[in-house]
Amino acid sequence: MTLPWTVEITAWEPPHRYAFALINGRLRLAGEQRFEPAGDGCRVEARLDIGVPWLRLGRLGGRIGSAVLQRVEVALAEDLDALHDLVVAET
16 A cells, blocks of 8 residues: 655755655654764654544544554655665755
């Protein structure tokens, strides 16, 4: 199952942070990643705010939502990794 989405970058402060919000679809999603030096590497702090309208359907909605959110989590992690690479490339 493919979950296409379009996001708007709402904050862009390379190499320290970026934020985004989903601008299409039924899922309400916004998030932010912050980067700070940590020894020889980088510490990443991530925040996601997710609104899921199907949870109003009770137990069945919860099952549907859980399945969809698992797929969203995987796709979002891939997208965030790609965006991280862009942020790092600008530094």
